[in-house]
Amino acid sequence: MSQPAVEVTDLVMRYGDTVAVDGLSLTVEPGTVTAILGPNGAGKTTTIETCEGFRAPQAGSVRALGLDPIVDAKRLRPRVGVMLQSGGAWSGSRAHEMLRHMASLHAYPLDVDLLIERLGMQSFGRTPYRRLSGGQQQRLSLAMAIVGRPDLLFLDEPTAGLDPQARRATWDLIGELKGHGVTTVLTTHFMDEAETLSDHVHIVDGGRLIASGTVAELAVVGAEDSIRFTARAGLDVVALMAALPVDTKVVEVAAGSYVVNGAVDPALVAAVTAWLAGQGVLTDTMHVRRQTLEDRFLDLTGRTLR
């Protein structure tokens, strides 16, 4: 197996009495998009910033592209693109000026004009950073992260505050970067973002890794899938259950409202509709609901607000 792009081993980070990261280990395979999900205060940003070399691990170790982010900072920094959760530009600097400045620190930067066009930044080029909208600041920050043509990208909540169009554009760009072999590590609160973009998801809570896998793997574990349909009241649910695979349960939860619980797949849907057809029953509505990443996330991290 190739060397991981990022390797965090037993990382511990504290701020005073607060333990932000509590023995976290995770790896990121090269050429993938990896999402780190977690509630607020889970330790996502601290973990990412340790990989970026902003702070030294208090225990454990981190490696990015096989290098120690602090000892090998000089070799590592040009190869890593960073998008901070907020800020990162002079309040008085103009958007294009800031981007060109960042490009000037690199040997082979992206074509700045094409990048500006690609991210739709033409309209606010001369606007000082402090007067940019949140979404414009995010786009500038993303542009600053990729302009140096890095091997490895760390994006801390890259689409927070973006409108749907800008979010799609960002997703497309991250996908395209992956096509060129760039490894991306991103944190996000948006489950659809993680589902759409990432090859691999790490769910972090309380400074620990609590689940890890592909989106499909994570969503399926312990799945409680269901088919809900409405039809005339009083159908013989026992007879229906007999026509379905073992372990499938059917309940009439309210008059004319039925829920089928079990491993939902195309065959099960076909079996339900076939039985209904045999009874001469026309369903009014039918919903297939599979567990989403969000369900799984909430199961794992609880529903209390932090």
Added chain:
Amino acid sequence: MSLDLSPRPGAAPIATMVRHQAQMELRLLSRNGEQMLLTLVIPLVLIVLGGRSEQIVDLGPGRPMDIITPGILALAVLSTSFTSLAIATGFERRYGVIKRLGASPLPRWGLMVGKIAAIVVVEVVQLAILIGVGLALGWQPHGGAVAWIEAFCLIVLGTAAFGAMGLLIAGTLRAEATLAVANLVYVLLLVGGGLIVPLDRYPDQARHVLELLPSGALGEGLRETFAGAGADPFSFVVLIIWAVCCGLGVSRLFKWE
């Protein structure tokens, strides 16, 4: 042409990075109106008023312009290398600029060199204008070439001492506190720091304290130099000690975010 997103990492040559960094800092400084007020307008107003200063304060024996001009040059050094630098750096920390640049190929020492270069350029322009205006208003510097060389050394040391002080404050306090402290220190040193008013106009006890301040050392050193008497080596020593102590403080205590 389409955007080529394939990775091709690499740092620009260090000299290029530092040059771009200095140019960027310089552009931002020149765009900031308050900085211009501090670095040019206040010293200019004072130097113009200085010619008539005998009607306002008694600066002691000698021509008012000869007493006040070296003090104004010292004030210009204070405003740029201390106040401007501290405020700008404080807000850079607040807005994550220093943090973001810390993740770029620009090394931290390169960031500092860029800052220093920008300050030096501002000071050169500022001092050239003030010296020109001073001479036009009748300032007569004595001591010939030796005096100018001594003055140059004093200004370099003063810049180092005030700059290190400014970075120490900006690197340890919050941005708002830095703003307040930097302006307060500026006003206090301007009024009572031995910067513009000669030390022999102060009471004896006060004078012994003021001699030990970088403002007193720079102001008095420049006045003595341009009086043709040659600067007291003590002024150089005081400035060196401040520069070294604050410099060590910066290297130990400066918080990058």
